[in-house]
Amino acid sequence: MTTAPVSELTDRARDVFRMVVESYLDSGLPVGSRTVSRLPGINLSPASIRNVMQDLEELGLLAHPHTSAGRVPTEGGLRLFVDGIMQGAEPSEEERAAISAGLRAGGPIEEALAAATTALSGLSACAGIVLVPKREPVLKQIGFVQLSPAQALAVMVGADGSVENRVVDLPAGVGASALAEVGNYINARLSGLTLREAQLRLADEIAAGEAALDSVSQELVARGLAIWSEDGARRPVLIVRGQANLIDPSAAADLERVRQLLDELEGKEEIARLLERARAGKGMKIFIGSENKLFSLSGSSVIAAPYRGADGRVVGVVGVIGPTRLNYARVVPMVDFTAQTLSRLMA
Incomplete structure (x- = not known):
């Protein structure tokens, strides 16, 4: 109808x-x-x-x-x-202070985003969500540990202190000494570059005959960088806080809906795709119940707002997920304030 x-x-x-x-x-x-x-x-x-x-x-x-x-x-x-x-009610001074408290410059941006999401979740009694800006890690160091004649564990340390592991298929004939040579080359020649920059420099040095690696080792370096780059671009970085808020006494009569919603929150890639729709817009997005296919079974609502980086472009999305029975007049301005605060932090 x-x-x-x-x-x-x-x-x-x-x-x-x-x-x-x-x-x-x-x-x-x-x-x-x-x-x-x-x-x-x-x-x-x-x-x-x-x-x-x-x-x-x-x-x-x-x-x-x-x-x-x-x-x-x-x-x-x-x-x-x-x-x-609806007439929105601006966040109170206490609510503004709670949202801003964790947004202190100097630490990793993910920590600030997680803090803002946790505060937003607590204030709205919903699950807080934030789509983290996609940023290529800057290489600091890479090491290889041979697992078998055909595979090695590649350990990448980022300039921000992050550590990630990947299993890499080895070209035929690569042994421990070749792995050490590859690690030394990356750390000496590619440290301090993003993955994309490292790939471009490697290609340039190979073309110019300056790579100082045999063809097998060159292939291994290229393969390792490509695995990290492709995986990072494909994987959404989504922070979810406060799922427990979705299980309250009023939900006792509707446990199946809550179970369905929690299952949906586990599928972070689906949630991230939904938030990308908000990211593509110019302002606040509100998805109510079956308006979005993802939440057609749980009957949930999503309130999301984009936040911007130093150049003014949208870099991420922050918001909440909860039942359709939300205090929209209070929560919508709260999400908007959080997005504005994150934009100031990113500037």
């Missing part, structure tokens, strides 16, 4: 609709006409409110769950509320 645009609602219908949605988002329970009639700012009898709610249901904005006398907003109703009616 197609929902009506907000411009088609009368002032009375808009007021009733707003109160139903806000009450539902606050309590998580179906909202009845008597509940609405007791709210400040409404001067309608329960019977009149009931008629308006029926009209809103026919417009596809409200639903009548089971045998309950109350109604809840549909996903289309939530979308209309978020896009056309």
